[in-house]
Amino acid sequence: MGFTGSYAQRIEKLPPYLFVEIDRLKNEALKQGKDIIDIGIGDPDIPTPAVIVEAMKRAVENPAHHRYPSTQGMMSFRETAATWCKNRFGIDIDPAKQVCALIGSKEGIANIPLAFVNPGDVVLVPDPGYPVYKSSTLFCGGVIHLMPLREENGFMPDLSAIPADVAKKAKLMFINYPNNPTSAVATADFFREVVDFAVKNEIIVCHDAAYSEVAFDSYRAPSFLETPGAGAVGVEFHSLSKTFCMTGWRLGFAVGNPEVISGLAKIKSNIDSGAFQAIQEAGIVALTKALGVAGNIYKVFERRRDVFAQGLRKIGLEFEMPKATFYIWIKVPKPYTSAQFAKKLLEQADIVMTPGTGFGVNGEGYIRAALTVPEERLKEAVSRIEKLL
Ligand SMILES: Cc1ncc(COP(=O)(O)O)c(C=O)c1O
Structure with missing residues (x-):
């Protein structure tokens, strides 16, 4: 008999992968040729020095x-x-x-x-x-x-x-x-x-x-x-x-x-x-x-943070201004859950962000944006969210 399809219990015990639905919708949108702004994953767009x-x-x-x-x-x-x-x-x-x-x-x-x-x-x-x-x-x-x-x-x-x-x-x-x-x-x-x-x-x-x-x-x-x-x-x-x-x-x-x-x-x-x-x-x-050239890269993230934060504030979204990391942890506007808002952003604004619940139950009420696209794209993201809200 070949493989019966049952995984070890340690795999079965893993928490459900909450990004599955987002990933599926993102891939569908990309196939349709949509102009997706992906600020979901924490992977810098800037090349290695x-x-x-x-x-x-x-x-x-x-x-x-x-x-x-x-x-x-x-x-x-x-x-x-x-x-x-x-x-x-x-x-x-x-x-x-x-x-x-x-x-x-x-x-x-x-x-x-x-x-x-x-x-x-x-x-x-x-x-x-x-x-x-x-x-x-x-x-x-x-x-x-x-x-x-x-x-x-x-x-x-x-x-x-x-x-x-x-x-x-x-x-x-x-x-x-x-x-x-x-x-x-x-x-x-x-x-x-x-x-x-x-x-x-x-x-x-x-x-x-x-x-x-x-x-x-x-x-x-x-x-x-x-x-x-x-x-x-x-x-x-x-x-x-x-x-x-x-x-x-x-x-x-x-x-x-x-x-x-x-x-x-x-x-x-x-x-x-x-x-x-x-x-x-x-x-x-x-x-x-x-170390010096890396310092210049953090300046790029800092300018992106400033541009994006200013835009998000203007449209009424709430968050603490980050002192570090390239993430902004944004409060999800009422009446949405994290997952609902992430889905809405993707389906109606072609923006990928990560729902807070992807990081655990206590992430409910938040969504994470990564500053991993250029300033112009972050501005574009703000104007798309503004239209959506
Ligand atoms: C908090 C945190 N720790 C560790 C890692 C792993 O980083 P790496 O394995 O690339 O060093 C990541 C990657 O996203 C992270 O966000």
Whole structure:
């Protein structure tokens, strides 16, 4: 008998994919030749800086890079990551024990529960949030406890709302600032509370800092590891994807607690064989020679934010002005739900945005726009929404 069509329970347990309907409608509209403005997905439209592309061209010709890489990453890449952390955040990281190169931060986020979460252990997950925190928890039999992100708390979880018995059973906590999808930033007080909570309940903190560099005005996002005591409880995931418009390249790194890094590396050594060395070479150039040009890219996002925010305000839509990330977390106008409004935008204005509920139940009432199209297109989107409303 061949395949009977039944998937493993871990696949059956995944939450329903809420973008299916939006994707279907988008593809239909594209087939009909409609002029779609796609600000749904968080993938920058700006190419990777040339200095990084040139470094990759050189590196790919070197046969030394054609062989299996080390799981934890080349020492030169780990040293560069550690130096970048020192220069950027003032934190001391040992490249030998406290850095692990990743095939994108998603890979680390997906793998880390496998190293620490036993079936039945609780994982504390922000909601709305990046969906991989939930799926990686489910894949190892963990139990998800949602930490709602609410406007009244600045979209930071209320740790005092976590029941004591849940906290005791928790093994791991995910947090993410600057935040996707709300674009909120964390306060030093919140990070302090997280460290105290983690020490008290013996929880590993995984801070996802994928958007740490995409920031506006004079805002500079802190590292969680700047918080006194954080290095004892946690790790931080960094990504070159958004920092250098390298989403397709797949390169990131985890830094922090050496035992946690070692657990992650153990899992990785059994699943993948590390990031392609030529990409790590290009990553070294990115982290040392492309910081200035990346800064100019964030200025482009900042101008887009200003143009789009001004337009949205004018037509009466409400949102907090983002200090970081390239997302705007917009309140859905009455009487629509997130999904209804996303569908209406697509069907009647040819605009793709992501319904808040795609990031979890607590995303209801919001829709996420990504600043990943030029200013003119954002202006056009505003005028289409104005007509619609
Ligand atoms: C919050 C957050 N974390 C992590 C990632 C994964 O990024 P990458 O795997 O490209 O480093 C993303 C990608 O969209 C994200 O939004």
